[in-house]
Amino acid sequence: xxxxxxxxxxxxxxxxxxxxxxxxxxxxxxxxxxxxxxxxxxxxxxxxxxxxxxxxxxxxxxxxxxxxxxxxxxxxxxxxxxxxxxxxxxxxxxxxxxxxxxxxxxxxxxxxxxx
Numbered sequence: 389x390x391x392x393x394x395x396x397x398x399x400x401x402x403x404x405x406x407x408x409x410x411x412x413x414x415x416x417x418x419x420x421x422x423x424x425x426x427x428x429x430x431x432x433x434x435x436x437x438x439x440x441x442x443x444x445x446x447x448x449x450x451x452x453x454x455x456x457x458x459x460x461x462x463x464x465x466x467x468x469x470x471x472x473x474x475x476x477x478x479x480x481x482x483x484x485x486x487x488x489x490x491x492x493x494x495x496x497x498x499x500x501x502x503x
Contacts, residue, residue, distance in 0.1 A: 396493025397459035428470040439502040441481035449493030
């Protein structure tokens with residue numbers, strides 16, 4: 389099992405960049421990926437293989453209106469990039485819950501194998 393407390397993920401609008409027809413992970417996306425990778429490395433977690441369940445608790449940084457699913461792609465891509473699991477296609481069970489505002493925002497993630 390992997391349990392992490394992370395910064396609030398960037399929205400899909402801030403995660404990706406574009407130049408002409410080319411799409412790429414933008415500055416905020418790269419910063420978020422780096423932060424997630426550092427926290428995973430510090431915790432010393434091993435990659436979970438096979439099918440997994442992911443439970444996410446979101447604590448927005450302010451009261452602005454947000455779509456709950458708008459941060460999912462950035463979060464799951466960063467967790468995969470950090471080596472928490474092999475591929476986000478291995479996620480068979482995904483739960484997102486939004487809680488009250490927390491100063492600065494936060495996100496807690498629990499990843500468990502499905503047997």
